Amino acid sequence: MSDVTALSWPRAVAPEVLAQIEFALGEPTFAGVPLGSTLGPIYHVELRADQGQWGWRARARRHAQMWRFRWRSQYSGAKGTSTRMVKSAPYLLTWQKQTPRYDELVLPLVEKLGPANCVVVGRATTDLAHLPAAAMFVPWTQLPSIDLSACRREFDQKLPEWRRRLKTVLAANDLPAMVGERLLSAMASQAQKVAACHRLLDHVRPSAVIVEYDRNESSSCLVLAAKSSGIPTMTMVHGVFNSPQGYVPLLADVAFCWGARMRQLFLEAGTPPERLVVTGCQRLTRGVAANRTEALIKLGLSPDAPVALLATNPIKEAERLQVAEAFCAAFARQDRFQACIRLHPSESPAFYASLIAKNPGIVVIENHRWTLDEALAAADVVVVQDSGFGNDALVKTKPVVIFDVTATPLHNGAELIDQAGCPRAGSPADLAVITARIVDDRGFARKLQAKAETYVESFCAAFGDAAAQNVVDQIRARAVAADGRRDPAN
Numbered sequence: 001m002s003d004v005t006a007l008s009w010p011r012a013v014a015p016e017v018l019a020q021i022e023f024a025l026g027e028p029t030f031a032g033v034p035l036g037s038t039l040g041p042i043y044h045v046e047l048r049a050d051q052g053q054w055g056w057r058a059r060a061r062r063h064a065q066m067w068r069f070r071w072r073s074q075y076s077g078a079k080g081t082s083t084r085m086v087k088s089a090p091y092l093l094t095w096q097k098q099t100p101r102y103d104e105l106v107l108p109l110v111e112k113l114g115p116a117n118c119v120v121v122g123r124a125t126t127d128l129a130h131l132p133a134a135a136m137f138v139p140w141t142q143l144p145s146i147d148l149s150a151c152r153r154e155f156d157q158k159l160p161e162w163r164r165r166l167k168t169v170l171a172a173n174d175l176p177a178m179v180g181e182r183l184l185s186a187m188a189s190q191a192q193k194v195a196a197c198h199r200l201l202d203h204v205r206p207s208a209v210i211v212e213y214d215r216n217e218s219s220s221c222l223v224l225a226a227k228s229s230g231i232p233t234m235t236m237v238h239g240v241f242n243s244p245q246g247y248v249p250l251l252a253d254v255a256f257c258w259g260a261r262m263r264q265l266f267l268e269a270g271t272p273p274e275r276l277v278v279t280g281c282q283r284l285t286r287g288v289a290a291n292r293t294e295a296l297i298k299l300g301l302s303p304d305a306p307v308a309l310l311a312t313n314p315i316k317e318a319e320r321l322q323v324a325e326a327f328c329a330a331f332a333r334q335d336r337f338q339a340c341i342r343l344h345p346s347e348s349p350a351f352y353a354s355l356i357a358k359n360p361g362i363v364v365i366e367n368h369r370w371t372l373d374e375a376l377a378a379a380d381v382v383v384v385q386d387s388g389f390g391n392d393a394l395v396k397t398k399p400v401v402i403f404d405v406t407a408t409p410l411h412n413g414a415e416l417i418d419q420a421g422c423p424r425a426g427s428p429a430d431l432a433v434i435t436a437r438i439v440d441d442r443g444f445a446r447k448l449q450a451k452a453e454t455y456v457e458s459f460c461a462a463f464g465d466a467a468a469q470n471v472v473d474q475i476r477a478r479a480v481a482a483d484g485r486r487d488p489a490n
Contacts, residue, residue: 010054013047015245017173022249024165025183028158030191031198032228033221035162037251038190039183040215044246047179051316054178062185069188070155073148074141075196086144087119087136090479092206092226094219095122095131096238099345100371103130104283105212105236108468110135113475119204121222140218143196144203151195155188162187190221197225206231207479213238214252223251232482234475237262237281240388242411244269254478256471258284261419261458279470280462288396290377298374299365301338308435309379310341310403311389317351319406323385324352326405328359330428330435337435342375343367344387381435383425386413394420394452395460399438399445401425419458421451 022043025036046052091113095106107130110118115132124139131137166180200222201209209226211219214235223233235252241262247255248269255271257263258281266276293303301307310327312320324341331339340363343349349356349364356364370378376393382400384390390400390412400422402413416422423438425431438445462470 010050010052012050013043013173013175015048015243017169017175018043018048018245019249020169020173021166021183024169025162025187027165028161029228030154030158030187031194031225033194033224035187035190035194036183037215037224037249038194038217038220039186040220040246041217042183042186044243046182048243048245049316052182059178059181062181066185066188069185069192070152071148073146073151074189074192075143075146075199086138086200086203088203088205089117089119089136090207091118091475092201092204092209092222093118093120094211094216094222095120095137096212096216096219097123098125098128098130101283101345102212102238105238105281107131108282108465109210109472109475112468112472119206121200138200140193143193144199146192146195146199148192151192155191159184190217193218193221194225197222198229201226201229201231207483208475209233210236210475211252212236214250214255215247220251227251227253230482232478234478236471240391240412241265241415242386242388250275254474256474259458259460261455277474278461279474280467281460282464282468282471284392284395284460284467285464286395286397288373288377290371290373292377295370295374295378299340299363299369301340301363301378305336305338306380306439307378308337308339308381308383309375310339310383311375311387312341312344312347313385313387313389314344314346315385315406315408319408320347320351321355322406323403324355326428327383327403327431328355328362330425330431332359332361334432338363340365340378342370342389381438383431383435384413384416386411388412390416390422391459394422395456395463397449397452399448400452401431401434401438403431416455420455421448423448 022036026034093106096102110132115134118135119138120131120135121138121140124141128137166183170180209222209231211223213219214223226233233252235255237255237258241247244265248271250271254275254277255266256279257276259278263276263278267273296303308331331337342365345367349366352364372392376396376398379398382390382393382398383403384400385403393400400416402417402422402424404410404413404424404426417424423434425434
């Protein structure tokens with residue numbers, strides 16, 4: 001490692017360098033799969049967003065992980081999902097998280113495809129109450145057993161070439177060897193997952209594989225294993241484009257875009273147009289299905305005062321605090337607005353303990369305590385930095401302010417400023433003035449709403465049940481085209 005690297009590491013790795021790394025680790029393939037394309041979260045969270053752990057303890061864990069996944073199988077045919085018990089079905093779907101955001105993407109498709117025609121694979125959970133009984137659920141941790149010796153043999157055969165190709169890219173971009181250690185240790189785990197996905201496909205024998213996000217560490221293995229076997233693969237888009245690097249290169253055969261704007265962003269990122277279909281988003285609905293007064297009383301707030309609501313997103317810890325503290329500063333010395341912070345599902349109030357203690361008048365709300373509709377029913381003005389919550393708010397006709405107070409450039413927030421006409425607040429004082437104007441100046445609020453509505457038309461082409469039907473029609477048509485016969489579910 002050079003002196004420059006030693007002084008500047010860790011640092012955010014540029015998207016073009018990540019593309020080089022992914023390409024380098026794509027050959028030779030493992031079981032027909034380019035393993036480098038299954039490492040998306042490492043590329044875009046640990047390296048691009050600079051949220052990785054690089055101390056000696058983390059490095060020791062990775063060495064142990066490499067040993068563990070070389071000599072011990074993650075997949076041993078756990079009780080309840082042995083190969084004899086995984087049924088055959090036309091449609092294999094993923095359900096990464098049992099939360100409203102993911103439930104509303106996956107469950108409408110299961111219902112319309114026919115629960116008995118679906119096998120759903122996802123995180124181990126006890127919260128399956130919403131999944132129809134006729135659909136089979138398989139946890140990722142209980143995929144059918146693999147031949148560990150064969151898996152290790154192929155991995156060891158190809159490891160020297162991966163190491164050589166990776167070393168070349170790291171040296172050319174002045175990156176330290178510990179980045180290579182992280183990637184190669186993860187590949188040992190991913191190799192097992194790819195082998196287990198092949199086994200799952202052998203037993204389900206699906207006509208189509210449908211995932212919420214094709215570059216997730218688990219669904220990427222399933223998608224690429226299915227593609228290597230000639231099974232059609234399709235991905236929904238689980239969230240907004242905070243950065244195109246998280247979504248491209250597209251791994252599935254086709255992506256179901258929410259609207260013309262999302263399709264354009266994929267095209268600008270180099271995705272071929274024939275792999276993009278506009279369907280709308282079944283998770284989104286236009287109306288607010290909650291009562292404002294009831295939502296406020298639920299958390300001890302007054303129905304008689306306007307509410308400014310900050311929705312957080314999982315950026316760097318220092319920047320999360322910076323945004324929240326600036327929001328508190330905007331409303332701490334006034335008694336007109338009720339100021340609330342609704343946390344991202346990945347966050348806990350414990351992280352904000354010092355801020356809460358200093359700002360007793362600001363209400364900090366765990367994500368599950370207010371549903372999306374309850375939060376939007378309660379809010380008079382929604383404040384976000386880059387969160388897709390802002391897009392949800394615009395769909396449901398709520399005014400949105402983009403709060404730009406960190407050094408990191410905006411992504412989705414910039415989209416909402418440029419395309420949806422959302423006002424930008426660059427300081428607590430700006431935020432206080434803009435929120436007051438939105439509430440007090442009806443002409444200003446109407447202009448914001450008109451611009452936002454034009455954006456929503458390009459942002460999402462269909463909503464709710466209509467969007468779900470569009471997606472299901474595409475799934476069935478592509479399954480029929482691949483099978484060369486009628487709907488495989490019939």
